[in-house]
Amino acid sequence: LVLFQQSTISDLWSPEGWNFIFRRRLNDWEIMRVADFFNTVDTFNGLQTGEDVLWWTGDARGVFKVNKAYKMMDHTIQHGTTWPWKQIWKSKIPHKVSCFVWLMAKEAVLTQDNVMKRGITLCSRCFLCGETAETVNHLFLHCKYTQQIWSIFLNRKGISWTMPRKVTEVLMSWEEEGVHAKDRSRWRIIPSAIWWAIWKERNSRCFESIVNNVQKVKLSCILFLVFWCNQLYSNDTTSIIDVLDSI
Numbered sequence: 001l002v003l004f005q006q007s008t009i010s011d012l013w014s015p016e017g018w019n020f021i022f023r024r025r026l027n028d029w030e031i032m033r034v035a036d037f038f039n040t041v042d043t044f045n046g047l048q049t050g051e052d053v054l055w056w057t058g059d060a061r062g063v064f065k066v067n068k069a070y071k072m073m074d075h076t077i078q079h080g081t082t083w084p085w086k087q088i089w090k091s092k093i094p095h096k097v098s099c100f101v102w103l104m105a106k107e108a109v110l111t112q113d114n115v116m117k118r119g120i121t122l123c124s125r126c127f128l129c130g131e132t133a134e135t136v137n138h139l140f141l142h143c144k145y146t147q148q149i150w151s152i153f154l155n156r157k158g159i160s161w162t163m164p165r166k167v168t169e170v171l172m173s174w175e176e177e178g179v180h181a182k183d184r185s186r187w188r189i190i191p192s193a194i195w196w197a198i199w200k201e202r203n204s205r206c207f208e209s210i211v212n213n214v215q216k217v218k219l220s221c222i223l224f225l226v227f228w229c230n231q232l233y234s235n236d237t238t239s240i241i242d243v244l245d246s247i
């Protein structure tokens, strides 16, 4: 009905109002529909003359900001549970490891359960214990092989620990236990060091068919921890014993 169907809003709107040009007179039965249409376009207030610009609705000035977007997503996706952003992004570990822990918290690491969700058929078995299907929470939290790595630190601090169901819960609980740690920054690194060592061992078994015993994986976990802790305070190099004593 409108004459110029490809017109933009700036072609049709001026501060005086809308200017639609119809190609013929309206029929009686069309008048109400056109009136409704005018009512609808009148609800778009706040129009200004000027060039079209991208306007992000999450910000009062229409400017996209990553931290505002993060907060919006954090608020809407996590349904009230606290998202452990600090434990993931403020931990002094290599950035690629932070990204990996973030994927773990999202339960999106490519363990066999997630590979199967992508349509690949597998007979899922945990590479470490061989007893159950491989999921993020099993591999990194509940597997009896993995538990041996956790126990290095839990036994050392005499903590009686019930492993939570999910990675996010582990990160929150670990932070709470950190109040007893001598050095909280170092304490915060421990879960990442465990998970990185476990993931390396899992991939060594999966892709190279090389199986290391648990002692070797414990050692590589401690070495990751010491290496990352030494980067924390760049002016002093601490030994393995010093790092373990300081957590």
Ligand SMILES: [Zn+2]
Pocket (backbone or CB within 6 Å): 126, 127, 128, 129, 130, 131, 132, 138, 139, 142, 143, 144, 145
């Ligand atoms: Zn297992």
